[in-house]
Amino acid sequence: MTNLLHAMLGKGLGGLEQVFLDYQPILEAWAAKRGGRCVGVVRNGGKVAAAQAGRTPPLIPMPAFTDWDPITLGAARAVVRANRPAIILSHGQRPARVFAKAAPAGVIQAVCVHKPSFDVTPGTHYLCVGQHLANLALERGAAADHVHVVQNAVRPPPVQAQPFAREDGPVKIVAAGRLHAKKGFDVLIRAVGKLRAWDVDVTCEIAGEGAERADLEALIKTLDLDPCVKLVGWTDDIAGFLATGDLFAFPSHQEGFPLTLLEAMAVGLPVVATEIDGPVEILDEGVTGRLVPDDDPDRLAEALGELISDRDTAQRLGAAARELVLTEYGPDELARRLEAALDGMLVNSKA
Template sequence: MTNILHAMLGKGLGGLEQVFLDYQPILEAWAAKHGGRCAGVVRKGGAVARRGASRKPAFVAMDAFTDWDPLTLAAAKGVVRAAAPDLILSHGQRPARVFGKVAPASAIQAVCLHKPSFEVAPGVHYLCVGRHLARLAMERGAPEDHVWFIPNSVKTPTARAKPFSKGESVPVKIVAAGRLHQKKGFDVLIRAIGKLRAWDFDVTCEIAGEGEERGDLEALIRELDLDPCVQLKGWTDDVAGFLATGDLFAFPSHQEGFPLTLLEAMSVGLPVVATEIDGPNEILKDGANGRLVPDDDPDRLAEALGELISDREAAKRYGEAARQLVLDEYGPGELARRLEAALDGMTSKAR
């Protein structure tokens, strides 16, 4: 029998939370096959707890204030007593630290790494969404046989983009999506749109998402006199549907793990231009299924977008190639196969 405690203590509903939701049914099925069960543990009052309120089996919602306060640790101890886990899988550093303090000595501990800010602890397994994170884990001391590469996945979307289908007389629509945070580089995209407009490209831009940088981005839009053509659309529950309304997808991020939004844009068949950073450069091949440009460079981003607008047939080919790559390599079936292989490997080492 193998019981799993699967923990994620984030407040919102971003990429980390979506990966937790993607993992949960796979872990439940694997645990059941091995005579056990999987308890999904989330932050009380958080977005995932609210979304999963009617879920069967229900998530366990616990207080999570800091990594060390007595209320959080007491809640974690209660969860561990009830779940009796043989394996604890945490998403991110906070649940890893919390449950690491109260885990049974016999329990296998694993952490899913979504970004490069993490510490390595003796004996812990690391499930890495990007190859660059796997390399970092080993560089920081994790043994190779405790590091597992499990890239993120997306479901096959019901929406499908039709880039440049509205004809030459309609402005080209560039779309982007993500949390409005400095590391996402939306200011770079807005400056690139300004350059395209100055070069007489008839373009508009819509950015879906919300966050603390909204005020700064709105000020930049006004400063560059882009109010008529750049819109911050706020959150959407249908990301794929929103992306499919575009002609091109821009991904100007400064730091990523293995970006779900990029995979979603590719899955609907959008031609994409992304920054050449760890994560995107593991997914895209420049000139084959998209374009990669230097980080924090509005000129090069604008130039690449302009080149795709000028050569629309090439752009459409990139979009089709990107979609096929996601369908072949980054679907739910591939995620299940890789995660199940990691679970088999981790538990076999403990026997």
């Protein structure tokens, strides 16, 4: 019998939380095949706990204050005692530190790494969502047989984009993500301004919320882009929103293995992304999308403008991007990679 504890203590409902939710049914099936069960643990009062309140089997909510908080540690120890896991898989550093303190010796500890800021602890396994993160784990001292690459995945969308299907009217650029400085939406807004200055008829809609909203609204006003650039807030139908566009822009400065980029590719949008870790593992320049230098509104505007002027190429890139995601980054491939990593942990623990 192999029981598994799957922990995520984030407050929100962003990319990390979505990966946790994508993993949970796969882990439940994997544990069941071994006569055990997988228990999902989430933050009490967090958005995942609220959104999944009616789930079967239920997720276990627990307090999540600090790594050393006695209430948090007590709750973690109680969860471990009740479920006797052979493996504890945590998303992010906080649950990893909490459950490392709560678990007895012999329990396999694993951390899903979503971004470059993480510590390496001897004996811990690292499930990295991108190869560049796996390389960092190795550079920081993780054993090679404790580092596993499990790229993120998305479900096939219920809709498909029809880029440039309209014969008249402006070209619509779409983007989505948390309104945070690292997402680079100010670079996109400046790029749209340059396209407009070049008499390219475009509009842009950015879906998302966050602390940068006021600054981005001010930039839109300063550049006199109010008529054509809109911050439309977040949406529960991200595929439906993306499918309304002709092009997708991804100007981020730092990423792990971005779900939003995969989602845009899955609906068949031609994409232009920053040439940084994460996107460069997904996109093949000129084959499945375009890559441009980081923090460069001129090159972003030029790449978008080139696709607008060569729509046959843009549509070809969008179709190739969709095929890539549906083939390589769907739920079945995620399950295969994740199960292989878990099987490897068990074999390693018996060696």
